[in-house]
Amino acid sequence: MDFNRSKQTYWKFSPIPNIEESNFNKILERFYNMRVAGLTRENTQNALDGKLIGYDVPVVLTIKTGSVKKSDIPGIDEIIDRVKSLEGRNTYTNETIEHMLNKVNQDEVRYISFEDANTRGLTGAKNGQSGSVQDTWGIYAYNKGVHFVESDSAVETSRGGSHGVGKIASNAASDLHLMYFANCDEHGDQHLGGTVQLIEHIYEGQCYRSTGYFTDIEVIDSTKSKFYPFKNTFHPVFEKKTRGLKIVIPYLREEYDDEVEIIRSVCDSFFVSILAGKLEVKVNDAKITKDTILQHVKNSRYYDQSIKEMKKVFTPLYVDTYINQEPREFAVSDGVKDYKFNLYFRYDEEIPKGRVAIVRTVGMKIEDFKVKSNANKPFNAVLIGGAEEDAYLKSLENESHTELSWDHIKDPVLQKRAKRFINKLSTEFAKVIDEAIQHHNPTDGLLNTDDILYVVETQFKQELSSNLGTVRLTSGNPIVKASGEVPKKKKRKKKEKTGSESTKRDPLKKKKRTPREEEKADMEDGLKTKYSAHPDMVERLILGDREVIKLDFTQSEQRIKNARCNISLAVIDGMGVEYDNEFNITDNYSAVSDLQSGKSYGIVDNAIRDIEIRNGVAELQMKLTDTFNRSLKFVYYVEV
Structure with missing residues (x-):
C-alpha cells in the first residue's frame, strides 16, 4: 500500500511492480452509455435493497444537484495530482485523460447526491477491512464485484443487486471517475469513504493500481496493513446525520445534470x-x-402524452395499465418448473408498439420486453411474479439489470432452461395477444363466401394479368404462363370469305401487354434482363420470425437454363398498383439464405444476388426483423 505517513493522505492506491493494464475499467464505459437512467436506477435500487426490515414505511430517496467549491471536496488535490501523472497508451485513454485534465481547474464543481432514509445503512464501519460477511461497510467500500448476501433468503431474493458491479455506475457519472459515500449506522456513527477509477500509473516514481480508496490506513507490519474509514467531519455536502447511506458524485458530467x-x-x-x-x-x-x-x-414536460407517439418510452402506458387493469394469472415454464405471474394486460388499437414491462417484486422494471413477431401489435402489459418467480428473474438479469439474458449463465443445463424460459415468454404472450385481437375483432356470424371469393379471385387475376408480365429469357421465350383459367365469352363462328379477309378492330379490347423490361446490364456471360414474375410461380409461407419463398420455373414451356438468378421485390396493393421504392430488403430481412443448403445470400442494390436454382426451383429462407409488415403483398422481379 501507499504507506506515506509523513503527511495526511486521504487516498490510498496499492503499489505494483510494473504497469500491465493501460485501459480504464470497461464497466465504466458500459454505465456511461446508460447515462442518467443507469445512474438513477443503480442508486435507487441500492436504497430499496437497504430498507429497514420489519418496518412498513416507504424508503425515501433524496436526489439533489448543486455546486460545491473545489476546495471543499475531501482530498481533491491528491486526485488531481494523480490525474496529471496519467499516461495514455491508446487513443481512448488519451482522450479520456485529456477530458479529465480539462475539468480539474474549475473552482465551482457540479455534483449530484443520493441520500436514503428509512434504511439500514452500512454496518461494521469501525471494523474497517474486516473480511466479515456481516460488515457491509468493508464489502461496499473495498471489494469490487462483490455484493453483501442477506442471511434471510427471502430478503436476499427480493433485493435488486446480485452482480456487485453497480457501485461503479456512480464513478462513471463523474468527469474524474470520482465518488464518495457517507454512512450513518444504527449506533449513529458517521463515516465517509470513496473510490476513484483511474488507470495503472506511475506516481512519484512508484507504479500503482488503477483504483484508489478514500480511507485511512493502519500499518500492521512491513507486509501487512488494514483500511479504516475516516470519521465524517467534512463539508455539509458530504455529511449524513441520519441512519442510511448518501452517495455524492462531484465533477458531475454535463449530460447527467438534467x-x-x-x-x-x-x-x-x-x-x-x-x-x-x-x-x-x-x-x-x-x-x-x-x-x-x-x-x-x-405531464408533457416529462412524457409525450399522445399514445400514437409512444414508440420508445412506454411509462405512461404502463402506469395506466397497472392502475386500471385487473391482473390475470400467467404461467411460463423453463422445461422443469412452471412460474406463475400476475399479468396486467391492455389492448388498444391506438398503441403503436406492444411492450411488456417485466418487474421484480422490489418494484424495479427490468426491461421493455419485445414479444417475438408481435412488437408492432397494439397492446401494453406489466408482468410481476411472486418470490419464486422473482428469484428466477434475478438469476436471468444482466449486470446492469436492464435485460433478461442467458449469456452470463455458465452451467449449460441452466443456460438451456433460461433460453427455453425466455423463448416461452414470447410464445405465451403471443397467445394472449392473439386472443385479445380476436376478442376485439369478432366476426358477425357465418357467411358463405364461395361466390365472392371466385369473383374477387377472377378480378384480381385479370388485374395482375394486365399489370404483370411473364418471366422471359433474354431470347424472349416465355418461362411461365398463367395457370389460372379466366372464363372467356364464346366467339361466334366467322363466315368464310372469299378473297382478302378483313378483321374489325374492337376499340374496347385491351392491347396485350408485353412483359415489362426493368433493366439491362452488360455482364461477362452476356446480356441480363430482369422481368416481373407471374404470381403463379411464387409461393410464400411465414412461420414465426421466418419467411420461406419458393419460385417454381418448372411449369414453363422451356426450362430455365441458368443455374442462378437475382431477385428484387416491389410492394403491390389489392388493385395491382405497384410501389417500386416502398420496400427495403435489409430493413425487413436480417438474413437471407438458401432453404436447402443454408448458404447466405448477399443483398446488393436492394436485390438478393446469385440465388441457386435446382431442377427449375429456387427456394429462399428469410429471417424477419421486428419492423416487417406481414400483410404486404409483393411483385417479384427475377433476373436470369
Whole structure:
C-alpha cells in the first residue's frame, strides 16, 4: 500500500511492480452509455435493497444537484495530482485523460447526491477491512464485484443487486471517475469513504493500481496493513446525520445534470414501487410519491402524452395499465418448473408498439420486453411474479439489470432452461395477444363466401394479368404462363370469305401487354434482363420470425437454363398498383439464405444476388426483423 505517513493522505492506491493494464475499467464505459437512467436506477435500487426490515414505511430517496467549491471536496488535490501523472497508451485513454485534465481547474464543481432514509445503512464501519460477511461497510467500500448476501433468503431474493458491479455506475457519472459515500449506522456513527477509477500509473516514481480508496490506513507490519474509514467531519455536502447511506458524485458530467431526465428515469424504472407505496423520491424540489406520480407521468414536460407517439418510452402506458387493469394469472415454464405471474394486460388499437414491462417484486422494471413477431401489435402489459418467480428473474438479469439474458449463465443445463424460459415468454404472450385481437375483432356470424371469393379471385387475376408480365429469357421465350383459367365469352363462328379477309378492330379490347423490361446490364456471360414474375410461380409461407419463398420455373414451356438468378421485390396493393421504392430488403430481412443448403445470400442494390436454382426451383429462407409488415403483398422481379 501507499504507506506515506509523513503527511495526511486521504487516498490510498496499492503499489505494483510494473504497469500491465493501460485501459480504464470497461464497466465504466458500459454505465456511461446508460447515462442518467443507469445512474438513477443503480442508486435507487441500492436504497430499496437497504430498507429497514420489519418496518412498513416507504424508503425515501433524496436526489439533489448543486455546486460545491473545489476546495471543499475531501482530498481533491491528491486526485488531481494523480490525474496529471496519467499516461495514455491508446487513443481512448488519451482522450479520456485529456477530458479529465480539462475539468480539474474549475473552482465551482457540479455534483449530484443520493441520500436514503428509512434504511439500514452500512454496518461494521469501525471494523474497517474486516473480511466479515456481516460488515457491509468493508464489502461496499473495498471489494469490487462483490455484493453483501442477506442471511434471510427471502430478503436476499427480493433485493435488486446480485452482480456487485453497480457501485461503479456512480464513478462513471463523474468527469474524474470520482465518488464518495457517507454512512450513518444504527449506533449513529458517521463515516465517509470513496473510490476513484483511474488507470495503472506511475506516481512519484512508484507504479500503482488503477483504483484508489478514500480511507485511512493502519500499518500492521512491513507486509501487512488494514483500511479504516475516516470519521465524517467534512463539508455539509458530504455529511449524513441520519441512519442510511448518501452517495455524492462531484465533477458531475454535463449530460447527467438534467433534472427532467432524472425524474423521468425514476418513474421509468420504479413506477411499481412508487405506486405500491414502497418508495418515495425527492428530486430537488419535486416529490414523486404514490399520490403525485401521475402529476409527472401525465405531464408533457416529462412524457409525450399522445399514445400514437409512444414508440420508445412506454411509462405512461404502463402506469395506466397497472392502475386500471385487473391482473390475470400467467404461467411460463423453463422445461422443469412452471412460474406463475400476475399479468396486467391492455389492448388498444391506438398503441403503436406492444411492450411488456417485466418487474421484480422490489418494484424495479427490468426491461421493455419485445414479444417475438408481435412488437408492432397494439397492446401494453406489466408482468410481476411472486418470490419464486422473482428469484428466477434475478438469476436471468444482466449486470446492469436492464435485460433478461442467458449469456452470463455458465452451467449449460441452466443456460438451456433460461433460453427455453425466455423463448416461452414470447410464445405465451403471443397467445394472449392473439386472443385479445380476436376478442376485439369478432366476426358477425357465418357467411358463405364461395361466390365472392371466385369473383374477387377472377378480378384480381385479370388485374395482375394486365399489370404483370411473364418471366422471359433474354431470347424472349416465355418461362411461365398463367395457370389460372379466366372464363372467356364464346366467339361466334366467322363466315368464310372469299378473297382478302378483313378483321374489325374492337376499340374496347385491351392491347396485350408485353412483359415489362426493368433493366439491362452488360455482364461477362452476356446480356441480363430482369422481368416481373407471374404470381403463379411464387409461393410464400411465414412461420414465426421466418419467411420461406419458393419460385417454381418448372411449369414453363422451356426450362430455365441458368443455374442462378437475382431477385428484387416491389410492394403491390389489392388493385395491382405497384410501389417500386416502398420496400427495403435489409430493413425487413436480417438474413437471407438458401432453404436447402443454408448458404447466405448477399443483398446488393436492394436485390438478393446469385440465388441457386435446382431442377427449375429456387427456394429462399428469410429471417424477419421486428419492423416487417406481414400483410404486404409483393411483385417479384427475377433476373436470369
